[in-house]
Every structure is written in C-alpha cells, then in structure tokens.
Amino acid sequence: MSSPADASTLLDRHFLEVRARLLEVAATLDRLDRAQGDVSGDPRKDQLDRAIAMLADPEAGRAERLQRLFSRAYSEDWRSQMEL
Amino acid sequence: MDYIDPHIHMVSRITDDYATLARMGCVAISEPAFWAGFDRGSADGFRDYFRQLTEVEPQRAAQYGIQHFCWLCINAKEAENVSLARDVIAMIPEFLDAPGVLGIGEIGLNKNTRNESIVFLEHMELAIKHDQPILIHTPHLEDKYQGTRMILDMLNGDSRIDRSRVLVDHVEEHTIRAVLDDGYWAGMTLYPVSKCTPQRAADMIEMVGPERLLANSAGDWGPSKPTAVPDLIFELRQRGHSESLIRKVVYDNPREFFAKSKNFRFTPRS
Numbered sequence: 001m002s003s004p005a006d007a008s009t010l011l012d013r014h015f016l017e018v019r020a021r022l023l024e025v026a027a028t029l030d031r032l033d034r035a036q037g038d039v040s041g042d043p044r045k046d047q048l049d050r051a052i053a054m055l056a057d058p059e060a061g062r063a064e065r066l067q068r069l070f071s072r073a074y075s076e077d078w079r080s081q082m083e084l
Numbered sequence: 085m086d087y088i089d090p091h092i093h094m095v096s097r098i099t100d101d102y103a104t105l106a107r108m109g110c111v112a113i114s115e116p117a118f119w120a121g122f123d124r125g126s127a128d129g130f131r132d133y134f135r136q137l138t139e140v141e142p143q144r145a146a147q148y149g150i151q152h153f154c155w156l157c158i159n160a161k162e163a164e165n166v167s168l169a170r171d172v173i174a175m176i177p178e179f180l181d182a183p184g185v186l187g188i189g190e191i192g193l194n195k196n197t198r199n200e201s202i203v204f205l206e207h208m209e210l211a212i213k214h215d216q217p218i219l220i221h222t223p224h225l226e227d228k229y230q231g232t233r234m235i236l237d238m239l240n241g242d243s244r245i246d247r248s249r250v251l252v253d254h255v256e257e258h259t260i261r262a263v264l265d266d267g268y269w270a271g272m273t274l275y276p277v278s279k280c281t282p283q284r285a286a287d288m289i290e291m292v293g294p295e296r297l298l299a300n301s302a303g304d305w306g307p308s309k310p311t312a313v314p315d316l317i318f319e320l321r322q323r324g325h326s327e328s329l330i331r332k333v334v335y336d337n338p339r340e341f342f343a344k345s346k347n348f349r350f351t352p353r354s
Binding site: 063 | 201202226228237290
C-alpha cells in the first residue's frame with residue numbers, strides 16, 4: 001500500500017522538524033568532542049556512528065534497519081539455551 | 085469519528101481523561117492487566133486489582149458513555165516471581181465469566197528471561213484451557229526484537245493456539261511483519277517516549293496495509309497521551325487517507341478482534 005500524500009507536501013511539513021533533529025544530533029556529537037575523556041571505544045558510540053551512516057543510505061527501510069541495529073541479538077535455539 | 089482504544093490503562097488516569105476521551109470520539113476501550121509501578125506482594129493484591137478492572141472501571145467509563153472491557157493476567161515484570169505468578173494464574177478463572185473480560189493479557193516478556201518465559205507458557209495453557217483470546221505485551225527498546233521472536237516461537241510451537249485470536253502489541257518497524265506474516269493481529273502503541281509516534285504508525289499502515297492492525301495509546305502511569313489514537317486519525321487524514329481506511333484501523337478492526345471473545349457485547353452509537 002502506498003501513501004496518497006504528495007512528496008513535496010510532506011517535505012514542506014517535515015523539513016524544519018527534521019532539520020532541528022539533525023542539528024540536535026550534530027550538536028550532541030560536537031558536545032562529546034569537547035567533553036573530557038574518550039568514548040570512541042564505547043559500543044554505543046559505534047552504534048550511533050553506524051546509525052548515522054544508515055540514514056545516508058538511499059534504500060528504503062531505514063527505520064527498520066535502525067531498529068535492528070539497536071536490538072539485542074535473537075538466537076533461534078534460545079529454548080535449549082534456557083533449558084526450557 | 086467514533087474510535088476504540090484497544091489498550092489503555094485507565095486505572096492510571098484521572099476521571100477528566102474519561103471525559104476527554106469521550107469528547108474525542110472514544111466509544112469503547114479495553115484495559116489489559118499490567119504492572120502498577122511497584123511489585124505487588126500477594127495474589128490478593130491482584131484479586132483487588134481484578135475487581136477494579138471488572139467492577140470499578142466499567143462504571144467510571146459508563147458515566148461518559150464509554151464501554152469498558154478488560155484482560156486479566158500477571159504482567160511480565162512481576163512474572164519474574166514464578167511462585168506469585170502461579171498463585172495469580174490459579175485465581176484468574178474466578179473472573180473469566182465477569183462481564184467485559186475479553187481474555188488473558190497483557191502477558192508477554194519484559195527482559196526475556198527464563199522465568200518470564202515459563203509464566204508466559206503457563207498463561208498460554210490457561211488461555212487454551214478456558215478458550216480465551218490472548219493479548220500480548222512485547223518488550224521495549226533493545227529487548228523488543230529478541231522478545232517478540234521468542235514470543236512468536238512459543239505461540240507457533242503450540243498447534244492448539246488459534247492465531248486469529250491472538251493480538252501481539254507494541255509492534256514497531258522491525259517486528260510488525262513477523263507478527264502479521266505468522267497470522268496474528270498486531271497492535272501499534274503510540275507513546276511519546278519509548279514506543280512509536282502517530283507519524284510512524286501511519287508509516288507502518290502504509291507499509292503493511294490495514295489488515296489485522298490496531299492502534300492504541302497505552303495511556304499508563306508513565307509519560308503517555310491517552311488521546312494518541314485521535315492524533316493518528318489526524319495524521320492519516322492529513323496524508324489524504326480515506327475515512328474508510330482510518331475507520332478500519334481505529335474502529336472496525338478492534339471490534340472484529342474483540343468479537344473473538346464470548347464476553348464482547350458492544351452497542352454501537354446510534
């Protein structure tokens with residue numbers, strides 16, 4: 001099922017909101033740079049870096065891929081691992 | 085537009101919220117049993133809670149022309165205490181014939197532990213034994229994907245489960261297709277912090293279509309907005325979706341799913 005909305009109209013609606021959110025992300029990364037210490041080895045920083053790269057991917061399904069990136073892994077044999 | 089909120093915790097809301105819901109077009113709600121913000125110490129605490137769900141809230145709702153239905157269980161968070169959970173599960177049949185009790189819920193997983201899984205399976209047995217529909221909570225944030233897959237494994241592994249009588253709630257972009265593809269109903273929870281926005285819910289409707297899809301507000305004691313379903317209606321209208329599609333998601337689908345319960349007696353507004 002497709003959207004009946006016009007792409008240009010949607011961009012009009014969301015441009016300022018997305019711009020503001022991107023600025024928040026940029027400012028947060030700058031804040032981390034200015035802060036004492038180093039989080040480059042923190043896996044959450046790596047997740048954020050990979051998430052930002054995903055946003056630039058032109059292929060659809062970005063939200064789902066981002067969700068998977070921030071998800072714990074699922075193992076099909078969880079029941080035997082839990083002896084359940 | 086008349087709508088139904090299929091998952092809202094009205095015990096956490098003030099009476100003014102019932103008035104607001106009524107003004108926004110809400111004609112019916114269903115309230116799954118959930119965590120109260122603290123762990124209860126005994127099965128009797130749950131007995132009182134179930135009386136609140138089956139006796140008090142329906143009366144409070146009726147004052148505003150809203151029909152109230154509910155689901156009973158011990159939630160996933162308190163299910164970590166297996167002994168307490170078993171006491172509560174043993175007591176639930178006392179309430180299953182009460183008017184407005186639609187089934188067993190919201191059962192599910194929280195941190196995806198062994199104990200939670202044991203209690204989930206025992207709730208499934210209860211539902212099967214008493215021929216009850218099931219409403220399922222899926223975990224939030226990083227636990228959602230793993231927990232949803234575990235829940236589907238447990239449901240799919242039991243051939244006695246009628247998938248058309250099971251609603252898997254709090255689906256998001258990475259879990260919605262698995263739930264629908266396996267034949268279950270899916271619920272999208274509109275929530276300002278940890279779940280999904282009306283905009284993303286509208287996106288998911290566009291991605292998977294409106295079949296077997298519901299939308300709810302949760303409206304619990306945390307940061308939440310009881311009028312989130314009207315926000316979704318507004319978002320879909322702004323995008324140019326038809327009134328029939330909107331009505332299917334927020335009114336027809338909940339009615340069709342609730343009708344799987346023998347206790348669902350709904351009087352549409354004339």
